[in-house]
Amino acid sequence: MGIILEVKNLTKKFGGLTAVNDFSFEVRRGELLGLIGPNGAGKTTLFNVITGFEKPNSGTIRFDGIDITKKSPYEIVNFGISRTFQLVRAFRFLSCLDNVKVACLSPRGQQVAKKVGIDEYASIILSEVGLIDKARIPPIILPHGDLRRLGIAKALGSNPQLLLLDEPFSGLTHEEQLGINKLIKQLNDNGVTIFISGHILRELMALVPRVIAMHQGKLIDDGPPEEVANNKIVLEAYLGKGGKFA
Ligand SMILES: Nc1ncnc2c1ncn2[C@@H]1O[C@H](COP(=O)(O)OP(=O)(O)OP(=O)(O)O)[C@@H](O)[C@H]1O
Ligand SMILES: [Mg+2]
Structure with a gap:
């Protein structure tokens, strides 16, 4: 599987707050990749920077080998990246x-x-x-x-090659979440690469084979969901010291 999106040392600051902090990761072509992190971790900001809605302070974003770091949202859509918003527009x-x-x-x-x-x-x-x-x-x-x-x-x-879904499960009933889960799987099976954020862990973790975890703007883990869910640093980020998912 080739790399479709490569993010390197990405940093986005709002005044004194570093919302995305030296963040690096890759999305493979055809993949269904999850992004977890507690409220305020920087997930939406990461999506906003990748899709050109916010300009990074430093770092690079390459899509299909092309540097898109300084491109505007409409140019990025034309390269083949689409996104949804946490609040539907x-x-x-x-x-x-x-x-x-x-x-x-x-x-x-x-x-x-x-x-x-x-x-x-x-x-x-x-x-x-x-x-x-x-x-x-x-x-x-x-x-x-x-x-x-x-x-x-x-x-x-x-007609995107890469689809970014920001919190597609939030605010939905369990039944609605299952429906969205099925739809995302189906889109991915039809060939769309998907990068999906969430803090409703149960649905997201059941859906993706690989997940990256973010906390205070930093990448804190990358791996299969069952491993990431048991990482001490990830648990602490969500639940404080000694925390455990039910
Ligand atoms: N436009 C902005 N100006 C100033 N601070 C911002 C701005 N956008 C986000 N932030 C701050 O950056 C940090 C990351 O916010 P972000 O919305 O990216 O987190 P998130 O992981 O998407 O959170 P949530 O799970 O609540 O959606 C937060 O501290 C937030 O207050
Ligand atoms: Mg968000």
Whole structure:
């Protein structure tokens, strides 16, 4: 498996606070990689820096061998990285179909839309995420689990090679979490490389074969979930000294 994303010595400071601290890791092509860390660990900031929403103070990010460190969010989407947001962003009064069509207008989306037609392409994506029955409904009336699916559908509209999912399980019922879990697995099986953050450990750890752990901006572990969950430093980061997951 080749490397699709290489992050080297990445640092992002907000004034005196170092949110991402000399952080290095790699994502392999085709992988489903998890990122865990307690509240405020720096997970969202790491996603924001990778996707160009924040500029790093130092370090490099390479995607498919290309240095994307100083690129803007739209350029990064055009290279093939899409993301979702911790709080789903959607055009609340457009239909779900139109929300996805907006994403399909991106250059990578249009490459596919040109072949099948934009309505058809957006419909295929809505079917893939299980929302085709809600195509004509505006997101404002969707339950939370469906809104998450729509967030993923919008990210898929630009036909990504690498998908970053920021806390896709948070705020969902257990049943909704299981549905999202299944969807993520299915997308990964269909060839999308996925990097997924979370602090709901049970769902995330059951999903990914490899996880990296972050605490106070630093990488503190990298390995299979069962190993990382038993790492003393990871346990302390979450639960304080002597802590143990149930
Ligand atoms: N724009 C900003 N300006 C100042 N400080 C920020 C900014 N964004 C994040 N931070 C701080 O950086 C640190 C990391 O925050 P971040 O949101 O990346 O953590 P997180 O791991 O995603 O947390 P959560 O699990 O709550 O989503 C926190 O201390 C946060 O307060
Ligand atoms: Mg976050």
